Amino acid sequence: MAYKKTIIKVFEAPIPSTKSYVDDLNRLNFLAKNYNLFVLTNQPKFIKRKVTKAKVIFIPYFNVPLVSSYLFWFMCGIRLLFIKYDLLIVRQIGSPISLFNFRKPFLCIVAIHPYQAVGLENEGIKLPFRRKIHLKIVLECVKRANYHLTISEQLKSFLIKQGVNPKKIKYLPMGVDMDIFNPHKNHLSNDIHFPKDTFIVIHTGAIGELRGLNVMLKGMRNIVKLYKDIILILIGCEPNDMIKIAKKARELDIGENLILVESVDFQLIPFYLKHSNVAISLLEETEYFKYSPPQKIFEYFAMGLPVIANNINTHTDAAPYIKDSYNGFIINYNAEEFSKAVLKLYNERELLTTMSKNALESVKEYDWNEIMKKFGKVIEEVI
Numbered sequence: 001m002a003y004k005k006t007i008i009k010v011f012e013a014p015i016p017s018t019k020s021y022v023d024d025l026n027r028l029n030f031l032a033k034n035y036n037l038f039v040l041t042n043q044p045k046f047i048k049r050k051v052t053k054a055k056v057i058f059i060p061y062f063n064v065p066l067v068s069s070y071l072f073w074f075m076c077g078i079r080l081l082f083i084k085y086d087l088l089i090v091r092q093i094g095s096p097i098s099l100f101n102f103r104k105p106f107l108c109i110v111a112i113h114p115y116q117a118v119g120l121e122n123e124g125i126k127l128p129f130r131r132k133i134h135l136k137i138v139l140e141c142v143k144r145a146n147y148h149l150t151i152s153e154q155l156k157s158f159l160i161k162q163g164v165n166p167k168k169i170k171y172l173p174m175g176v177d178m179d180i181f182n183p184h185k186n187h188l189s190n191d192i193h194f195p196k197d198t199f200i201v202i203h204t205g206a207i208g209e210l211r212g213l214n215v216m217l218k219g220m221r222n223i224v225k226l227y228k229d230i231i232l233i234l235i236g237c238e239p240n241d242m243i244k245i246a247k248k249a250r251e252l253d254i255g256e257n258l259i260l261v262e263s264v265d266f267q268l269i270p271f272y273l274k275h276s277n278v279a280i281s282l283l284e285e286t287e288y289f290k291y292s293p294p295q296k297i298f299e300y301f302a303m304g305l306p307v308i309a310n311n312i313n314t315h316t317d318a319a320p321y322i323k324d325s326y327n328g329f330i331i332n333y334n335a336e337e338f339s340k341a342v343l344k345l346y347n348e349r350e351l352l353t354t355m356s357k358n359a360l361e362s363v364k365e366y367d368w369n370e371i372m373k374k375f376g377k378v379i380e381e382v383i
Contacts, residue, residue: 004036005086005383010076010094011041012061022266022295023111023151023174024091025050030372031089035379038083040076066130073097087383095141105382108145110155113291147382149375152318154291170378173319174295175371176363181270181302183360194275195231199346202276202305204235204269205296210289212282212310212333213245219338221252228257230346235261235272273303277352278345281309281322282333293318301327301363306355308341320362327358 009028013021031037032053039054041047042061047054059075062068077100080088089107090097098106115135142148143162148169150156156171194200207213213234220232232254237245242260249258264272273279279300283289293314300307301320307328309315315322316330324330329344331337345352 004034006036006038006084007031007087007089007379008038008040008080008083008085009089010091010097011039011043011047012072012094013041013043013046014061026177026368026372027109027375028054030375031379034376038085040079042072069093069134070096073099076100087379092142093138095145096137098141098144105146106144107379107382108142108148110142110148110150110159111292113155113158113287115287147378149378152291152293152314154313154318158291170374172371172374172378173293173366174298175366175368176295176298176302177368178302178363180267181273181299183274183302183304185270198229198231199227199278200231200233200276201278201280201308201342202233202235202272203280203282204272204299205294207234207237207245208241210284210286212280212284212338215282215310215333215335215338216280217245217248217252217254217258218335219342220249220254220257222335222339223342224254224257226343227346230342231257231259233259233261233272233276235269236263237261269299270303273300273305276305278342279305279307281307281315282338283310283312283314284333285312289314297322298363298366301359304356304360306345306352306359308338320366323358323362327355327362 009031011024011028028037028039028047028051032051037054038057039047039051040057040059042059044056044058047056057079059072059079061072064071073094073096076097080097080100085104087105087107088098088101089109092108092110092112095108139162143164146168148159148164149172150159150169151172151174153171156169159169160166203216216232223230234245237260239262242262245260246255249255281294281297281300283294290313297307297315297320307322309322309328309330310333311330322328322330329341331341345355
C-alpha cells in the first residue's frame with residue numbers, strides 16, 4: 001500500500017455556513033479522500049459533519065479585543081509542533097500560522113484581497129497603526145509561501161506586484177460541482193412551493209447594500225408597474241435584515257413580488273435555481289469585489305441561467321466571463337438599467353432561451369472535478 005502523505009489544513013470561521021464555505025469544503029473533501037488530512041479548526045462539529053474522512057483537531061477561538069486572531073494563530077502553531085506532516089495549507093488571512101511551520105512546504109490559497117484581512121473595503125484609507133501592523137504581518141507571511149493558488153487573475157497580478165515570483169503562483173478558479181448543479185437532474189423539495197405562472201428573478205448568497213439590494217428593490221418597483229407576474233427571490237438573507245428588507249419592499253409597493261429566504265442548505269440552491277428564469281450578481285466596486293469573482297456565477301451558469309451583472313472586472317474579466325448579450329447583460333449599477341434588463345428577457349423569450357444555452361456552454365471548462373485534478377497536481381509538486 002502506498003504511503004499517504006499527511007496534509008494540515010486550517011479552517012477558521014466565526015459562523016460556519018455551507019453557503020459561505022463551499023470552496024473550502026470541496027477542497028477539504030478532496031484532500032480527505034486522497035491524503036491523510038488533519039483540519040485545525042474552531043468549528044469541529046461543522047467540519048466533522050461536512051468532511052467525514054478528516055481528522056479534526058479543535059482549536060478554541062477567544063473573542064478577545066485586538067488579539068483574537070493572534071491567539072488562534074498561536075494555538076494552531078503550537079499544535080503544528082506535535083504533528084508529523086508533509087504540507088501545510090492555509091488561506092491568506094491565516095498565513096501567520098506558517099511562522100510555526102519549520103522545514104515543511106507551505107501552500108497559501110489566496111481567495112480575497114488581503115485588505116479584507118483587516119476589514120477594509122478600499123485602498124487609500126488611512127489605517128490605524130494596529131491595522132497597519134496586522135496587514136503587514138499577513139502580507140509578509142503570504143509572500144513566504146512556497147506556492148500560491150489564486151481564485152482570480154486579479155489576485156495573481158496583485159501577488160506579482162507584491163514581489164511574489166510568478167512561477168510560484170497558479171490561477172485556479174473555484175469552479176462548480178456539476179453533479180449537484182445540473183439542470184437535467186430532478187431537484188426535489190416537498191417543502192418549497194413557487195408561485196404559479198410567474199417569471200422568477202433570483203439572487204443567492206449574502207445580500208446587502210454593497211451587493212445591489214437597493215438597485216434590485218428599486219428596479220422591481222419599475223417592473224411591477226408594468227407586470228405583476230415577475231417575482232424577485234433573495235436567498236441568504238440574515239434574519240435581522242429580513243424585517244428591514246420587507247418593510248422597504250412594502251414602502252416601494254413590491255411586497256407581493258418579493259420572496260425573502262434565509263440561508264438554506266447548499267444542496268437546495270440548485271432546486272431554487274432550476275425554478276428560476278434569470279439570476280443576479282451586483283457588486284459595488286470595492287477592493288474585495290474587484291479581486292474576488294463570486295462563486296454564484298458558476299452556479300448560475302451551470303443551471304442554465306442568464307446573469308444580469310454590473311460592470312466590474314470580476315464579472316467581465318473573470319472566469320467564467322459574463323459577456324453582454326451572450327450569456328447575460330452587463331449593466332451600470334442602477335435600478336433603471338436593472339429593470340430594463342429584466343424586462344428585455346421577460347419580453348423576448350427566444351433571447352432568454354438562447355442565453356440559457358450560452359450560459360451552459362460558458363461553464364463547461366469549470367467543472368469542479370477537473371479543477372480538483374489540477375489542485376492535486378499542484379499539491380504533489382509542492383510536496
